[in-house]
Amino acid sequence: KAGVTQTPRYLIKTRGQQVTLSCSPISGHRSVSWYQQTPGQGLQFLFEYFSETQRNKGNFPGRFSGRQFSNSRSEMNVSTLELGDSALYLCASSGNTGSGNTIYFGEGSWLTVV
């Protein structure tokens, strides 16, 4: 069974640009959640999608958005990039009952904003 797949793995963007990251969950998983990891703030929850609906959202500005498609694949978008958005972005998927399931992470997307 394939794991959680994230693309691209590495990318460099310029301040003010936007970026879209993609995540393909484990087959059969309906929940996809996104996290940002930085040295200063650690791992922080961005948002969760379940069956194409945003179910939870962390404390991030509106520049951070996401969506989920009918096949459970998810994308997150960051607009008007700032230097502080440089981070490892991790996607995770879990099963089909909404909560209390093992959560599996992808390898992450390393974003550098210059």
Add this chain to the structure above:
Amino acid sequence: GIQVEQSPPDLILQEGANSTLRCNFSDSVNNLQWFHQNPWGQLINLFYIPSGTKQNGRLSATTVATERYSLLYISSSQTTDSGVYFCAVEPLQGAQKLVFGQGTRLTINP
């Protein structure tokens, strides 16, 4: 919101030693997981353990949900065990899917 605290923040040991990592959380949870972050950034599942005890080879974990803590034991440490270990909880209530501790950085010297 729920708070997750891990201790110690750093741990340096010789190969062959045993170690205990602790995770305290401030409220009831649906889920608790332990992860090992590899050098490339991926979070590798170690245990899904909202309560009870589990073992997997040299690693074991215990969660006492009523007292809101979990322990990760690593026996006969190897240099490949080095890295950052995270505890993460799924709150019963609140808007976050997973809340992470700050991690324990484990260094195993040969």
